[in-house]
Amino acid sequence: MIEKILVLEVVLPLLAAPVCVLVRHPRFCRLFSLGVVAACFAIAVALLVEVRGGGVISYQLGGWPPPLGIEYRVSTINAYLLALVTAMALVVFSFDSRGGPPRVPEQRRHLYYAVFLLCISGLLGIAITGDAFNIFVFLEISSLSSYILVSLGGHRRAVMSAFYYLVMGTIGGVFFMLGVGLLYQATGTLNLRDIAARLEPSLDDRGTVLALALLVVGISIKLAVFPLHHWLPNAYSFAPPKVSAFLAATATKVSFYLLAMVLFTIFGAPFVFEELRLQAVLLPLSILAMFLASGAAIFQTDLRRLLAYSSVAQIGYMTLGLSTANATGLAGGLVHLFNHAVMKGGLFLVVACLLYRVGSVHIDALAGIGRRMPLTSAALVIGGLSLIGVPGTVGFVSKWYLVSGVLERGWTAAAVLILLSSLLALVYVGKVVEVVYFRKPAETQPIDHVREAPLGMLAPAWVLAAAAVFFGLTTDWTYGVAREAAELLLAGGI
Amino acid sequence: MKPPSRVRQMPILRVIARALVPVILLFGLYVQFHGDFGPGGGFQAGVIFAAGLIIFALTFGAETLRQVVPVVLTERLMAAGVLLYGAVGVVAMFLGGEFLNYSALDPLTTGHYGQHLGIIVIELGVGIAVAATIMRVYYAFVGRRTDEDRTGADPALDAGAGGEAS
Numbered sequence: 128m129i130e131k132i133l134v135l136e137v138v139l140p141l142l143a144a145p146v147c148v149l150v151r152h153p154r155f156c157r158l159f160s161l162g163v164v165a166a167c168f169a170i171a172v173a174l175l176v177e178v179r180g181g182g183v184i185s186y187q188l189g190g191w192p193p194p195l196g197i198e199y200r201v202s203t204i205n206a207y208l209l210a211l212v213t214a215m216a217l218v219v220f221s222f223d224s225r226g227g228p229p230r231v232p233e234q235r236r237h238l239y240y241a242v243f244l245l246c247i248s249g250l251l252g253i254a255i256t257g258d259a260f261n262i263f264v265f266l267e268i269s270s271l272s273s274y275i276l277v278s279l280g281g282h283r284r285a286v287m288s289a290f291y292y293l294v295m296g297t298i299g300g301v302f303f304m305l306g307v308g309l310l311y312q313a314t315g316t317l318n319l320r321d322i323a324a325r326l327e328p329s330l331d332d333r334g335t336v337l338a339l340a341l342l343v344v345g346i347s348i349k350l351a352v353f354p355l356h357h358w359l360p361n362a363y364s365f366a367p368p369k370v371s372a373f374l375a376a377t378a379t380k381v382s383f384y385l386l387a388m389v390l391f392t393i394f395g396a397p398f399v400f401e402e403l404r405l406q407a408v409l410l411p412l413s414i415l416a417m418f419l420a421s422g423a424a425i426f427q428t429d430l431r432r433l434l435a436y437s438s439v440a441q442i443g444y445m446t447l448g449l450s451t452a453n454a455t456g457l458a459g460g461l462v463h464l465f466n467h468a469v470m471k472g473g474l475f476l477v478v479a480c481l482l483y484r485v486g487s488v489h490i491d492a493l494a495g496i497g498r499r500m501p502l503t504s505a506a507l508v509i510g511g512l513s514l515i516g517v518p519g520t521v522g523f524v525s526k527w528y529l530v531s532g533v534l535e536r537g538w539t540a541a542a543v544l545i546l547l548s549s550l551l552a553l554v555y556v557g558k559v560v561e562v563v564y565f566r567k568p569a570e571t572q573p574i575d576h577v578r579e580a581p582l583g584m585l586a587p588a589w590v591l592a593a594a595a596v597f598f599g600l601t602t603d604w605t606y607g608v609a610r611e612a613a614e615l616l617l618a619g620g621i
Numbered sequence: 622m623k624p625p626s627r628v629r630q631m632p633i634l635r636v637i638a639r640a641l642v643p644v645i646l647l648f649g650l651y652v653q654f655h656g657d658f659g660p661g662g663g664f665q666a667g668v669i670f671a672a673g674l675i676i677f678a679l680t681f682g683a684e685t686l687r688q689v690v691p692v693v694l695t696e697r698l699m700a701a702g703v704l705l706y707g708a709v710g711v712v713a714m715f716l717g718g719e720f721l722n723y724s725a726l727d728p729l730t731t732g733h734y735g736q737h738l739g740i741i742v743i744e745l746g747v748g749i750a751v752a753a754t755i756m757r758v759y760y761a762f763v764g765r766r767t768d769e770d771r772t773g774a775d776p777a778l779d780a781g782a783g784g785e786a787s
Contacts, residue, residue: 134720142707145700190722241700 129173130184133199136170136209136255137265139163140248144241153236160240161220164247168213175206179608181615185257193257194318200257202620204461204612208254208384211465215376215472216247218590222476223583224369225483231279239279243373246272250381259307259317262385266303269381270296270349273374277366288361295348295358302345309338310393319392323619328398339399342389350382352446353416356439363435368479371431375438376472380464383445387457390449391616400452409450414544416443421551425558430481430488433555434474437514440548441467447541448529456532458613459525462606466513466521469598473591474510477503480580480588490562492572497564499577502585504563506592511556513595516549520599524606638680645673653748657737663744667751674752675759683763692764695757702750709742 143163147156178184178201186199201209220243231239249269253262274296278289311317313335314325328335344355351359359379363371390399399405420439427433441463448460480503481488485496497504513520526545533542568574579585598605649670656662678686710721718725723739 132714134714138707138710138720142704142711145703145707148700149697149704187719188721190719190724 129170129177130186132170133174133184133186133201133255134188136167136174136213137199137248137252139167140244140251144244144248147237147241147244151234151237153233153240156237156240160244161217163244164213164216164220167247167251168210168217171206171209171213174201175203175210175608178203178206179611181611194316194321197261198257198318198320199255200320201255202612203608203615204384204387205254207461207608207612208381208464209251211380211468212247212250212254212377215373215468218472218587219369219373219376219476222369222372222479222587223581224367224479225581225583239276242272242275243370245269246276246373250377253381254384257319259310259319259322261317263300263304263307266349266385267300269378270300273370273378276370276374277362279370280365280367282365284361285365288358288365292358292362295355299345299348302341302348304345306338306340306342306345309334309341313338319388323393323395326393328394328402330402335394336403339389339394339403343386343405346382346386346389350379350386350446351439351442353412353420353439353443356416356420356442359439360432360435363438363475364429364431368431368475368482371435372472372475372479375434375475376468379438379442380468383442383449383460383464386446387449387461387616391457392619395619396452396617400450406450406452409446410538410541413443413447413450414541414548416440416446417544417548418551421548421555424555425551427555428490430490430493430559431475431478433490433559434471434478437552437555438467438471440552441471441514444525444529444545447545448532451532451536451538452617453532453535454610454613454617455528455535457616458606458610459528459530459532461612462528462602462609463525465605465609466525466595466598469521469591469594470510470513473506473588473595474514476584476588476591477507477510480584483584484577484580485574490559491569493559493563494566494572495563495568495574496577499574500579503580503588506585506588507563508560509592509595511560513599515552515556518599519596521595521605522599524599524602528606634680638676642673642677645676646670649673649752653744654741656744657740663747663749664751666744667748667753668755670748671752671755671759674756678759678763683760687760690756692757692760695753695760698749698753699757702746702748702753705746705749706743709739709746713739 140160140163143160147159150156150159174184181203184201185193186201187193188197188199191197246269249265249267249272252265253269256262256265274289274293277292278286307317310322310326313332314322316322316325326335328339330336348355348358363375366374390396390405417440420436420443424433424436424440427436445460445463445467448456448458448463451457451459478488480500481493481496484500484503485492509520513522516522516526526549530542530545533545580588649666649672652661652669653663653666656666674686674690709723709726713722713725714720716725716728721739721743723736725735726739727735
């Protein structure tokens with residue numbers, strides 16, 4: 128049954144978007160898109176259950192068999208990602224933002240939902256498809272819609288940062304496209320498995336190496352790998368808070384999957400990590416990201432910018448896991464996708480609660496908020512502890528496996544650096560907690576009127592905070608699946 | 622937005638546009654529905670069709686065109702075209718095939734008629750969506766308020782409830 132309706136995972140949100148545009152009723156659009164996202168989540172979970180343990184489901188679009196036709200191919204890693212994206216979409220959509228983004232008037236609210244659905248559809252499409260050009264199409268769908276979503280933030284600079292994001296994202300997209308073109312030239316096919324089977328990468332073949340370089344740089348821009356991360360802090364801090372939560376939890380994760388797939392499935396670990404030695408670049412950049420971005424986060428005065436810089440640092444952990452190229456480290460990177468999505472999504476939803484009640488998330492404005500909004504602040508603390516990697520939270524699980532993977536590889540210094548970088552996280556999280564709980568509110572900014580956030584906002588934020596603890600204690604469905612996916616990737620399969 | 626007054630006073634342009642626009646629209650439809658036998662298809666047809674209407678707007682004023690094709694209508698048609706495309710795929714699924722497997726549209730004969738039907742309906746969806754999108758882009762450009770316009774309101778666009786955020 129599930130293999131018959133697999134395509135609905137992408138088609139449902141894709142077609143729900145024009146339905147929203149046609150109906151134009153904001154309340155209908157809100158509930159309808161929530162329903163669609165819930166259905167997608169159900170399909171994704173069913174898929175994950177189905178393929179767990181090494182199963183593969185293949186779907187031929189239009190009845191054209193691969194490699195000529197487009198193939199949707201779901202194995203553990205795809206299903207893991209689909210479940211992650213749809214789960215986050217479900218939580219974010221159930222977050223009641225009381226009127227949507229500030230700059231979108233009532234009569235155009237339906238377009239906001241339509242664009243959001245398109246973004247989800249694009250991300251799911253990237254995760255599910257087994258066709259290189261199809262990936263590019265979905266990459267553009269998700270990118271274009273996320274530029275629009277970012278530009279909807281109330282601040283004037285939101286438009287500017289969306290434009291900057293657009294320029295960077297388009298450059299990334301073009302690089303990816305050129306890489307796919309070169310692969311097509313080398314192999315004569317666009318089906319990912321077919322490319323992998325026909326491609327014989329070698330250092331003498333400049334075309335193939337160039338293709339790899341273009342693909343890696345293009346995806347790294349979308350993923351915001353350290354020196355290419357510049358679009359991210361502005362985009363996340365000026366976007367509407369709900370959008371920040373969704374993008375932080377999903378967009379970079381899908382790019383990470385794409386990078387892993389290019390490196391392991393298409394080019395293969397032996398070529399990338401033994402002949403080409405990509406880790407010589409990836410490892411230092413990851414460590415720089417961990418330290419410089421965390422260091423930058425310490426000096427931020429706006430909670431959203433702080434979280435955005437912390438995201439760049441967390442991406443460093445993921446790429447660090449990638450560069451170990453062993454099962455433990457890669458699984459650590461993959462499990463960090465989910466774990467970081469849970470904690471950063473939760474934290475951005477907390478930011479949305481704070482923005483709604485306090486009106487600002489400048490550090491000084493949050494002084495003493497812990498007394499006025501105890502539940503929101505508690506969720507903030509849980510998310511923060513998870514960012515540091517305190518045992519009992521998801522952050523610890525990721526770091527544990529990352530450090531194990533790095534040690535397995537014999538990189539003792541890198542392991543020490545991971546632990547040291549956690550101290551930086553301790554500083555920036557500690558700074559926020561100190562202000563929220565222990566500092567007296569400024570005389571000029573009385574907070575007596577501030578009340579606890581409404582339930583419709585608090586509940587989704589707490590779902591993620593609870594998940595951060597729950598999956599910090601049971602790791603079967605996170606690390607278990609990630610491990611399976613990592614082994615699959617290392618074996619060169621998808 | 623100002624009416625293109627100088628253009629309006631050029632009789633040659635007006636006469637030729639009046640003669641050409643119907644032909645262009647007809648040619649658009651020809652490209653649309655002949656796409657399965659010769660060069661053509663929804664995308665090209667949509668562009669040609671929209672170009673015909675835009676020439677009309679350039680000579681007789683965007684205001685006049687807006688009375689024929691309101692801004693809201695272009696938005697609806699954009700969505701409707703995409704839905705039409707997707708609906709073919711979903712219908713094919715309900716008839717037992719894969720998504721967009723046109724052969725499933727006609728379960729009785731062995732394939733070709735279903736393929737034919739599927740591609741025509743899909744290209745129609747493409748044509749509608751492309752024509753509507755291009756016109757919407759045109760409306761967005763002509764409806765863009767300049768600083769001097771900002772003082773005087775733009776009632777046509779505001780009434781259309783679909784103006785671009787400026």
